[in-house]
Amino acid sequence: MSGSWWFRFAVVVLSLLGSAWVLAPNFITTPEGQEPTGVAALLPNTALNKGLDIVGGLDITLQVGVDEAVLSSVGRDVQTVRDAAEREGIVLTSARKARGEALLELQIGPETTIEALRAFLSARFPGYSYVGSIEGETGEWHRFEPTDQERTEISQRAVEQAVETLRSRIDATGVKEPNIVRKGADQINIQLPGEVDPDVARQLIGTTAVLEFYLVDEEFQMAALDQALVAAKAALPEAEYNDDRTLNEWLIENGRVPGDNRVMWEYETTAGVKARTTPYVLKDRVILTGDDVNDAATSMDQYNQPETILEFKPGGAVIFGDVTGENIGKRFAIVLDGEVRSAPVIRDRIAGGRASISMGSGNIDLAMADARMLAMVLRTGALPAPLNIAEERTVGPQLGADAIVAAINATLIGSALVVLYMFIRYRVSGLVANICLSLNVLTGLAALGLLGATLTLPGICGIALTVGMAVDANIIIYERIREELAIGKQITAALVSGYDNAFSAVIDSNLTTAIAGVVLYSYGTGPIKGFAVTLLIGIASTLFTAIFVSRTLMDLAVRRVSARALL
Amino acid sequence: MELTPTPSPTPAPNPQRGKQYDFIGKRYIASAVSAILMIASVVLFFVQKPNWGIDFTGGTELLLQFEQPIEIGELRDALGQIGLSDDSVQQVNDPGMNEFSVRVQEAGFGTEETQAKVLGALKQSYGEQWVVNSRFDAQVGALLVVEHQPPAVSTTTVQEVLDAAGVEGVEVRANQDENTFEVVMPGVSKAVERSISQALGGQKFKVLSVDSVGPKVGASLQQAAVISILATLGLVLLYVAFRFDLSFAPGAVIALFHDVIITMGIFVLLQREINVSFIGALLTIIGYSLNDTIVIYDRIRENMQRYRRSDLAGLINDSVNDTLGRTLSTAFTTLLAISAFLFMGGPVIENFALAMLIGIVVGAYSTVYVASPFILIMESVKPSLLKLFTPAATGVSTDSVSGGAP
Numbered sequence: 006m007s008g009s010w011w012f013r014f015a016v017v018v019l020s021l022l023g024s025a026w027v028l029a030p031n032f033i034t035t036p037e038g039q040e041p042t043g044v045a046a047l048l049p050n051t052a053l054n055k056g057l058d059i060v061g062g063l064d065i066t067l068q069v070g071v072d073e074a075v076l077s078s079v080g081r082d083v084q085t086v087r088d089a090a091e092r093e094g095i096v097l098t099s100a101r102k103a104r105g106e107a108l109l110e111l112q113i114g115p116e117t118t119i120e121a122l123r124a125f126l127s128a129r130f131p132g133y134s135y136v137g138s139i140e141g142e143t144g145e146w147h148r149f150e151p152t153d154q155e156r157t158e159i160s161q162r163a164v165e166q167a168v169e170t171l172r173s174r175i176d177a178t179g180v181k182e183p184n185i186v187r188k189g190a191d192q193i194n195i196q197l198p199g200e201v202d203p204d205v206a207r208q209l210i211g212t213t214a215v216l217e218f219y220l221v222d223e224e225f226q227m228a229a230l231d232q233a234l235v236a237a238k239a240a241l242p243e244a245e246y247n248d249d250r251t252l253n254e255w256l257i258e259n260g261r262v263p264g265d266n267r268v269m270w271e272y273e274t275t276a277g278v279k280a281r282t283t284p285y286v287l288k289d290r291v292i293l294t295g296d297d298v299n300d301a302a303t304s305m306d307q308y309n310q311p312e313t314i315l316e317f318k319p320g321g322a323v324i325f326g327d328v329t330g331e332n333i334g335k336r337f338a339i340v341l342d343g344e345v346r347s348a349p350v351i352r353d354r355i356a357g358g359r360a361s362i363s364m365g366s367g368n369i370d371l372a373m374a375d376a377r378m379l380a381m382v383l384r385t386g387a388l389p390a391p392l393n394i395a396e397e398r399t400v401g402p403q404l405g406a407d408a409i410v411a412a413i414n415a416t417l418i419g420s421a422l423v424v425l426y427m428f429i430r431y432r433v434s435g436l437v438a439n440i441c442l443s444l445n446v447l448t449g450l451a452a453l454g455l456l457g458a459t460l461t462l463p464g465i466c467g468i469a470l471t472v473g474m475a476v477d478a479n480i481i482i483y484e485r486i487r488e489e490l491a492i493g494k495q496i497t498a499a500l501v502s503g504y505d506n507a508f509s510a511v512i513d514s515n516l517t518t519a520i521a522g523v524v525l526y527s528y529g530t531g532p533i534k535g536f537a538v539t540l541l542i543g544i545a546s547t548l549f550t551a552i553f554v555s556r557t558l559m560d561l562a563v564r565r566v567s568a569r570a571l572l
Numbered sequence: 573m574e575l576t577p578t579p580s581p582t583p584a585p586n587p588q589r590g591k592q593y594d595f596i597g598k599r600y601i602a603s604a605v606s607a608i609l610m611i612a613s614v615v616l617f618f619v620q621k622p623n624w625g626i627d628f629t630g631g632t633e634l635l636l637q638f639e640q641p642i643e644i645g646e647l648r649d650a651l652g653q654i655g656l657s658d659d660s661v662q663q664v665n666d667p668g669m670n671e672f673s674v675r676v677q678e679a680g681f682g683t684e685e686t687q688a689k690v691l692g693a694l695k696q697s698y699g700e701q702w703v704v705n706s707r708f709d710a711q712v713g714a715l716l717v718v719e720h721q722p723p724a725v726s727t728t729t730v731q732e733v734l735d736a737a738g739v740e741g742v743e744v745r746a747n748q749d750e751n752t753f754e755v756v757m758p759g760v761s762k763a764v765e766r767s768i769s770q771a772l773g774g775q776k777f778k779v780l781s782v783d784s785v786g787p788k789v790g791a792s793l794q795q796a797a798v799i800s801i802l803a804t805l806g807l808v809l810l811y812v813a814f815r816f817d818l819s820f821a822p823g824a825v826i827a828l829f830h831d832v833i834i835t836m837g838i839f840v841l842l843q844r845e846i847n848v849s850f851i852g853a854l855l856t857i858i859g860y861s862l863n864d865t866i867v868i869y870d871r872i873r874e875n876m877q878r879y880r881r882s883d884l885a886g887l888i889n890d891s892v893n894d895t896l897g898r899t900l901s902t903a904f905t906t907l908l909a910i911s912a913f914l915f916m917g918g919p920v921i922e923n924f925a926l927a928m929l930i931g932i933v934v935g936a937y938s939t940v941y942v943a944s945p946f947i948l949i950m951e952s953v954k955p956s957l958l959k960l961f962t963p964a965a966t967g968v969s970t971d972s973v974s975g976g977a978p
Contacts, residue, residue: 058920066789248722248751272729279729342727342746368732375728391745391754393715397784399761404635404780404920411918419912423905430901463849466913466921470928473909474860477902481867484898510870513815514863520807521859525852528800533852540856 013557020549021444024451027051031454051454056461058532059409061402062198067167067392069191074163074390075107075156082109084291086130095125099143107156109133110146122147132158143258160191163389168193170388174209192395194530200402209392216295216383218360219287220328221336221348222266230268230286233261247281249343265289269338271345285345287338292328297321299358301383303376306363311376313362315383322358330354398531405462412465420446420472427476431483433571437558438479441550445475449546453539461535471543478515478551482507487572496568504556511551515544593896595940596889596948602941606830613837622840625847628794630787631677632761635780635919636768638670642775647672650771664919671780671919676764686742687716690755693737694718694730704751716755727753797851801832804858816869819954823946824865827938831861835931844923853927860906860928861935864899865943871895872947884951888944896940903936 030052035041041048057064080102086109090097096114103110113122123135132155138147151159168185171193175183184196195209237255238246245251249269256262267289270281299318306312317325329337329351338348339362346362362376424442427435446468453460486503494502519541526537562571595602626633644663651661656676665671687708694703702720709715730753731744741758761782769777785793805825813821832854839846871891879887910932913925 068786068788244722251722279725281723393709393786394784395786395789397782399779399782401778401780403778408918408920411916412913412921415912415915415917415921416909418916419909422908422912426901426905426908462920463852463924466917466924469909469913470856470906473906474863474902476905477863477898480898480901480905484895484901487897488894506874510867513870514866517808517811517862517866518859520811521804521855521862524800524804524807525855525859528796528855529848529852533848536852536856540859 010560017554017557020448024447027451027454053454054457054459056459056532056535057196057198058400058462059405060198061400061405062196063201064398064531065195065394066188066396067193068395069164069167069193070391071160071163071191075151075159078159079107079109079151089129093125095122107151109149112144112146119147164191166389167392171209217291217340218293219338219340220292220332221338222286222288223335225286230284236261269340269345285338285348293321293325295383298383301380303380310363311373313376313380315360317358325358326354326356408462412462416465416469419469423472423476431572433562433566434483437555437562438476440558441479441555442472442475444554445546445550449542452542458538459535461532463532464535464539467536467539475547478511478547479555481510483572496563500559500563515548519544592893594889595892596885596945599945606942610830610833613833616837616840620840622846623843625845626675626783626785627847628790629677630785630790631675632784633673633675634761634764634782636672636674637778637780639776641670650768653771654767674764686757689739690716690734690742693734693739697733716757717752718755719752722751793848801854804855805829808862816873819950820869820947822950823943826946827865827943828858828861830938830942831857831931831934834934835927838930849924850927853924856928857931857935860932861938864935864939867898868892868895868939868944885948888947892940892944899936903932906932
């Protein structure tokens, strides 16, 4: 045996041992919660990931409502534009988002020209472009819409933020080893292994709570407010009076309430009907929002009612401390989804950055559930856009367990038949091919473990298919050697030219199969992706075993057995 | 990666070979057979209509296991009572396992009642005129979008209203439009489960798996399936054109196309479900059948370089014969591996294995009878094609193309 042969042989043995080492964690397992001891502690962290179709679980694809994200982004920009305009001397008499459309609608005072407005927007809000002006009841509205680039950015941010939010929400539910990934431009795929209640999905995507803190304008007289509301009730149709937006517009336009104020209500639900109770005149500037909340939890207040306790982020806590310090004796209002939840009097500077929201009296279970939901939403942040379930697949653990047994049996029997056939047809060479086949499957599985790829049910089928196709490379070579023998070559020479001549066929046939595998990988989802992975890995391990390993072993065999026995 | 073949010590035009079969001589019969099969497949596709799975149509599929033996007819009747068609239920696995799959393609199935309840409860609490508009959105977790009269109400309040009215399993959530909220309905699977257990009265069953696909997703998956198959064929065309010869590439691709169409046709004929994993099988068949074709092409390429090409038909026939042992052996070993899955791999994998099985047989046939003879056609039209593109060039011989004359 030449030195190069020994070297090749060493590579073969090392790949065998390496694969065994990588695969060992699948057999030597440590019970959950215990520290691995002995051999187990030395093993690499390369146990095979089993797909949801094997362990059972929930696979959901969520569609992110990116259009809605753009809408709400425009809605948020209304206030920002208003503030910036004030600083830059642009007089905006009114600013709003068009109903149901991603359009910013602005009205300007006589001091400001449309050119100045456009210049201001293109300088400070380059994400908007001017689309034209329309006549409204209260004058001309100048309309601006987000540019395509801006829309794309908003959508992307929305999807990324949704992924993060979902991740924290899932962590909060305690599901182990979740897998959350973006899929395409506007979808998110979530995989939750194990026995998962499908309703979890609905909990995850539910509720976008909008929490805002305002200061109450204590200078505004309650009597004046009462008069203003009486006048508004008389002047406005009932529907418009009941709508906070139209009511506020009327109050401001008619000089009943200053332009930088806003009236909001506390509500009460009796017998399922919710009605306004106390009105508040608030300074129309949001002090803090739900985004400033760091952590939230539920507890009981002094009246034994559920409440949500929140803790601000450091930045928010500073603002909260400053604002409360400057406004001792006044009230601040906690507004959730447009309703005043409570308006406590500021007794002292609140430095700790904590606040609580009472859930009110009534059904205590419902209130508790509300408090919990609010705490979760505040803790994890609101979803930037509504999510809808586009695809949902549940596999019960029993189905997966039955299926994997069937799949493994099928693989074993299929492989056994192939091994038998190869031995009958090619004798000693067939034996070599079978050794290669075993090493092929072993290195293939080890590669799966090393890459952290997921083994799915079709993936196991892919392994079986690899077994069937891997011997193809051996068959091509053996048939070629037989041909070379048939034209009168000596066995050693036939071996050399057989391998050489078959090389291009083996490479080309495997690379073209890989083309299909790569497309399959990018097309498929979940289980099918798993199949593509095992197919591709199988091709790589086949090239290694059929060309390198089998050649090494054949070089050995050719010296030990006669040509007749060899092939 | 090109290897120079070891020069054969006996460069006889026809080395010693085993029994020879005349494949190429039968190419006209073979093309007729292939053409008929392909046309039949296409006709079947449009006449009999494929049995599309929910992956492509959208809908919900449940796999149920009954505790007690139950006749499929009994289940069919029960499903008929709740408005599901006969073909929505299928027995899977062994009859003894009492496993059935139930497919519902209507995304709003079972939610009509809940919709009516929701709207009823809202009208009762807020008045007849309160709901301005409502529409049903066929998502998986079906949505009812309700636009109402001002003032704005919080979702919590609406939830309380609905809970108080006894509407179960719905969740109210905010919508971006003013004075609008959404009611998320229980999934179709829940509705189906409930309806079946009511219709069967007391028969206990377990839900082994549930698949739900939204209609939009279905359409995009369908599109992706077509694109991925065409993309694979395109890549193959390029690879073969570069690695072999331009005149080899169309034959390979047409053979693959042939395999895909006929496998599809057989699936339509058998009314087997066509779903994402079937497309996966088709792509694998492309890979496998190509593997086969490439081995023969490799031999044709080698023989073209080695021998005179006066008799191209003979040369191709010899090449097919040279590799015949390998073609059959590999087809056989792959069939062994796949058959094991077909017969004992379980219901999930059965369709996939069947598609593979058909594909392997059709693929082996097409390699010998479609891909190889096609080179002959391409080589014969090549001079005129070349003339078409370079009108000035005259006397282009077939030999000038491969440039591999000894």
